[in-house]
Amino acid sequence: MLEAEGKIREEKRKGSPVRVQRQDVTRLAEDFADSVSFTDIAPILGVGRKIAMKLRDAAELPVWIPGGKNGPKHRYLFRRRDIEAWVDELIPDVPPHTEIADDCVLLADAPNRKHIPIFDLIEAIRNHRVQVVARFRDYPKFGGAILRATQVDAAVPLHIRRKMGAQRRGLRGRYSAKEQRVSRSAPAELAPDSTSEHPT
Numbered sequence: 001m002l003e004a005e006g007k008i009r010e011e012k013r014k015g016s017p018v019r020v021q022r023q024d025v026t027r028l029a030e031d032f033a034d035s036v037s038f039t040d041i042a043p044i045l046g047v048g049r050k051i052a053m054k055l056r057d058a059a060e061l062p063v064w065i066p067g068g069k070n071g072p073k074h075r076y077l078f079r080r081r082d083i084e085a086w087v088d089e090l091i092p093d094v095p096p097h098t099e100i101a102d103d104c105v106l107l108a109d110a111p112n113r114k115h116i117p118i119f120d121l122i123e124a125i126r127n128h129r130v131q132v133v134a135r136f137r138d139y140p141k142f143g144g145a146i147l148r149a150t151q152v153d154a155a156v157p158l159h160i161r162r163k164m165g166a167q168r169r170g171l172r173g174r175y176s177a178k179e180q181r182v183s184r185s186a187p188a189e190l191a192p193d194s195t196s197e198h199p200t
Helices: 022-034 038-045 049-057 080-090 118-126 149-155 158-169 177-184
Strands: 035-037 077-079 104-106 132-136 145-148
Touching (some): 022 035, 035 038, 038 049, 038 077, 038 080, 080 118, 118 149, 145 149
Antiparallel strands (some): 104 145
């Protein structure tokens, strides 16, 4: 932990005894007691593991001790209070609701239901283009945030909206699949009549 904070010099990292200040020991003990692993992040945020991984890998979440192949430890460690502060900065305090209106969507569901990347959604909330109107029941503050569905739709990037529109129309290149099948088949009036007689 001291190594991750840059408090141990490079030449002191291989078994050499180091002097540690008492206040650092006390603070690290408190931080460690408040720490959670990445496994706990998804339940704390109230989202799926896939969304939590995207937030972690994009350095969106405040990491205390980096993990993985680029970190000093095998697993990531987060301080719960850092995560809560990150959520509080993003999601305002709103009243709890026991139902979700038809014109609203949960933040946790929005990426899949509205086809919006989580990063674009977070940026839209930060820029006040998407409004958090309430919090769903006892759900976590982040994933349980209730959003205006029309505002989420408007925040979907243009290239995704175009792609979804093309898929709904069933387009394949210049023509639809049905048009391509028709163009490849011979017109009925040009097809040979099996009942007609041919001169011998």
